[in-house]
Amino acid sequence: MYTVKTFGAQCAGVASQRHTHRGMRTHDRQAASHLKGFLVNTVVKRVLSISMAFVGLSVGAGFASGQEVLQFFVKFGMKGVLGALAVGVAMAFIGMIILQLGSYYQADGHNVVLDKMAHPITAKFLDFCVMLTIFSIGMVMFAGAGANFDQQFGWPSWTGSVLLLVLTLVLGHFDVDKVSQIIGAITPGIIILVLVAAVYSIMHAPSDLSALEPMAAEIQSTLPNYWISSLNYIGFSLMVVVSMSIVIGGYYLNPRIAGIGGLVGGAVFGALLFLSALILFLQVGDLGDADLPMLTLVTNIHPTLGLLMSIAIYGMIFNSALGMFFALTSRLTTGHPERFNKVFVITVLIGFAASFMGFKTLVSYVYPALGYVGVLLMALLCINWIRDHATISAESRRRARIRDLVRLKLDPAQRFTAKDEKELAKRVSKSNIADADLIETVHEKVTEELVADDDIEFTEEDAAVVMEELSTSEQGAVAEVKGAKGDK
Numbered sequence: 247m248y249t250v251k252t253f254g255a256q257c258a259g260v261a262s263q264r265h266t267h268r269g270m271r272t273h274d275r276q277a278a279s280h281l282k283g284f285l286v287n288t289v290v291k292r293v294l295s296i297s298m299a300f301v302g303l304s305v306g307a308g309f310a311s312g313q314e315v316l317q318f319f320v321k322f323g324m325k326g327v328l329g330a331l332a333v334g335v336a337m338a339f340i341g342m343i344i345l346q347l348g349s350y351y352q353a354d355g356h357n358v359v360l361d362k363m364a365h366p367i368t369a370k371f372l373d374f375c376v377m378l379t380i381f382s383i384g385m386v387m388f389a390g391a392g393a394n395f396d397q398q399f400g401w402p403s404w405t406g407s408v409l410l411l412v413l414t415l416v417l418g419h420f421d422v423d424k425v426s427q428i429i430g431a432i433t434p435g436i437i438i439l440v441l442v443a444a445v446y447s448i449m450h451a452p453s454d455l456s457a458l459e460p461m462a463a464e465i466q467s468t469l470p471n472y473w474i475s476s477l478n479y480i481g482f483s484l485m486v487v488v489s490m491s492i493v494i495g496g497y498y499l500n501p502r503i504a505g506i507g508g509l510v511g512g513a514v515f516g517a518l519l520f521l522s523a524l525i526l527f528l529q530v531g532d533l534g535d536a537d538l539p540m541l542t543l544v545t546n547i548h549p550t551l552g553l554l555m556s557i558a559i560y561g562m563i564f565n566s567a568l569g570m571f572f573a574l575t576s577r578l579t580t581g582h583p584e585r586f587n588k589v590f591v592i593t594v595l596i597g598f599a600a601s602f603m604g605f606k607t608l609v610s611y612v613y614p615a616l617g618y619v620g621v622l623l624m625a626l627l628c629i630n631w632i633r634d635h636a637t638i639s640a641e642s643r644r645r646a647r648i649r650d651l652v653r654l655k656l657d658p659a660q661r662f663t664a665k666d667e668k669e670l671a672k673r674v675s676k677s678n679i680a681d682a683d684l685i686e687t688v689h690e691k692v693t694e695e696l697v698a699d700d701d702i703e704f705t706e707e708d709a710a711v712v713m714e715e716l717s718t719s720e721q722g723a724v725a726e727v728k729g730a731k732g733d734k
Contacts, residue, residue, distance in 0.1 A: 288695065289503055295427065296507025297514060299494055300341050302433045302565040303487045304515040310436055310562040311390060312526050312533075312540030314613060318479045319523040320530060321465040322472035324455065329476035330523035334516020336480050340624065341512025343631045344488055346505035348495020350638050352679055352687070355577045356489040358496075363630040372626070375619045377577055379485040381597060382612050384570035388601035390563045393537040398545075398556040406560070411598050414567050418575075418590050433565070435558040439544060439551065440518055440525075446547050447525035461530050468614050481620025482613050486566075488623065489573035499649060499691060502642035571597065641678055648673050648684070653692045658703055 309315060319326035347359050356376050360369040391410040392403030452458065469475040491508065498504040526539055532546060533539040541559060545552025575590040631638075651670040655662040677684050696704035 292498065292503055293507045293510060296345060296494060296498070296504060297511035298431070298433045299427075300345070300487065300491060300508055300511025301437075301515050301518070302562065303490050303569045304337070304483060304511075305433070305436060305518065305562050305565070309519070309522070310540065310559045311394070311538035312522060312543070313537060314479075315519070315522045315526055316465050316533075316539055317467040317610060317613075318469065318475050319472070320462050320527045321467040321469070322475065323459040323462045323527070325472040326462070326475065327520070327523045327527050329472045331516075331520045333476050333479050333483075334513070334519045337483060337516045337519070338509055338512035340480070340484055340627070341487075341491070341508035341510075341515070342505045343508070343627055344484075344491045345495035345498075345508030345511075346501045346638060347627065347631060348492035349498050349501040349504035350634075350641060350678070351496070352499075352683070353492050353496040355580045356492045356573070357577060357580060359492055364626055368626075372619075372623055373577075375616070376485060376489050376623070377574060379616045379619075380489050380570040380574045381593065382616065383486050384567050384574065384594070385597040385601045386612065387563050387567035387570070388598050391560060391567075392601075394541070394556060394560050394563065397536065397538050397541060398552065407598065407601060410560075410564060410567055411594065413564055414571060414594055415591060418568060418572055418594065419587055433562075435554075436562055437514070437518065439555050439558055440521055440540075442551065443540070443544050443547065444521045444525050447528045447543070451528045455528075458527060458530055462527060465530075466610070468610050477621060478614055478617035480617075481622075481624055482617030483620070484624050484627075485616050485620035486570075488627075489577065490569040493573055493576055499687060500642055500645050501638050502646070567597075637678075644673050644677055645684075645688075648677070649688055649692060652688045653695065656689075656692055656696060656704075 315330070319330045322329065347353075351358050351362060353359050357369070357373050360372050360376075363369070364372065388407045388410055389403075391406040393406070395401040395406030395409075396403045467475070469478060495501075495504045495508070498507075522540065525543065526533065529543050529546075533542055536542040538559065541552060541555050544555040571590060571594050574593055575586055578589050578593070579585045648670065651662075651666055651673070654660045654666060655670070674681055674684055679687075696702055
């Protein structure tokens with residue numbers, strides 16, 4: 247039986263060979279200081295990457311265009327604007343909870359987390375609803391892309407939808423890390439433009455805000471009042487982000503880092519939501535019946551800004567479409583990753599075909615219905631997170647130390663002792679993740695870090711040696727462990 251101790255001995259052997267080959271340097275203060283600085287920078291980059299990806303998932307066509315903000319918040323005047331502020335605060339904590347749970351369970355799909363938290367029947371129901379949600383949102387994105395091209399350029403709506411179809415099909419074959427990077431990279435553009443619109447709207451706000459209330463009340467919405475609308479929007483937003491956010495969280499080993507990324511991302515999204523509701527309310531008299539009111543507002547400031555806003559909105563539409571169909575396909579192909587590409591193409595094509603019902607109509611009826619289911623999911627996630635918070639925190643500390651110990655073992659500039667070996671074996675054995683899976687994951691991530699660190703003499707060739715000498719036997723042992731567990 248393959249054990250943590252066996253792995254440690256193998257690692258120690260490889261590390262010893264490399265240490266001997268390189269002359270084995272001592273563990274001095276300079277090396278420790280460098281390591282600390284490198285890790286801080288790594289953590290900051292990971293938090294920013296996670297947060298921007300979360301914002302990118304949250305800010306879809308309806309939000310970026312202003313259409314869902316109109317129907318959920320501006321419709322109810324200043325009370326609705328304050329409701330948007332409350333939603334923003336809630337989303338910060340929800341973002342933290344989702345990403346943390348995804349990381350804790352090392353989930354590759356939302357069903358992994360749901361199965362751990364809920365009764366099997368409830369889990370299956372929520373699983374179905376989440377899949378329906380992400381498919382519906384992906385479908386709505388095609389309609390939003392068409393509306394964007396129609397309003398900004400006067401082009402047939404199908405041109406925007408077809409372009410989005412091509413982009414989604416091409417870029418959807420990347421791995422989760424690259425997908426999250428793509429999603430996050432587009433996000434700053436919309437943040438900057440919303441801030442510009444906020445400054446303009448506040449400077450040109452009417453002196454009598456009460457005069458705006460009747461105009462806001464004329465906005466069509468299927469929701470009865472501001473507090474139900476706010477609660478519904480929280481549920482809806484959760485349903486939109488939960489699947490891909492869990493997948494992104496599962497990519498990161500440390501639940502604490504993933505949670506901070508979710509907290510920051512949720513806070514940024516909340517701030518954008520509040521600002522969007524405020525500026526659309528202040529300019530509600532100039533928006534008319536536009537499908538994309540935010541685009542109308544920014545275009546009124548300056549046509550060039552309108553063009554940039556159109557591009558940014560299209561980017562966010564692409565973000566949501568890519569994130570939704572990627573997450574849906576990940577769920578549908580759980581246990582059969584070889585089917586990913588085929589299933590991805592099929593789901594995207596079906597979503598494209600179903601998108602021709604009209605953007606505004608889809609936002610009015612599909613979003614609220616999904617929101618009520620999201621409220622149930624929100625309650626379930628919060629209850630389980632509160633119950634398991636201490637356990638998750640302990641596991642975060644454990645995995646951070648495991649990562650430090652594995653880096654110590656593999657870093658040619660560090661000394662790894664027998665005491666360290668014993669501690670590593672003990673901590674791995676206590677993790678909620680299977681020993682072999684955890685070892686493999688940590689080993690891969692530390693190897694990536696060492697290769698990326700320019701101040702460490704660890705190259706791609708060294709990584710290949712480690713993988714060949716260590717992982718060849720390791721992979722067979724992992725399979726053996728999994729087989730043994732399956733026989734029990």
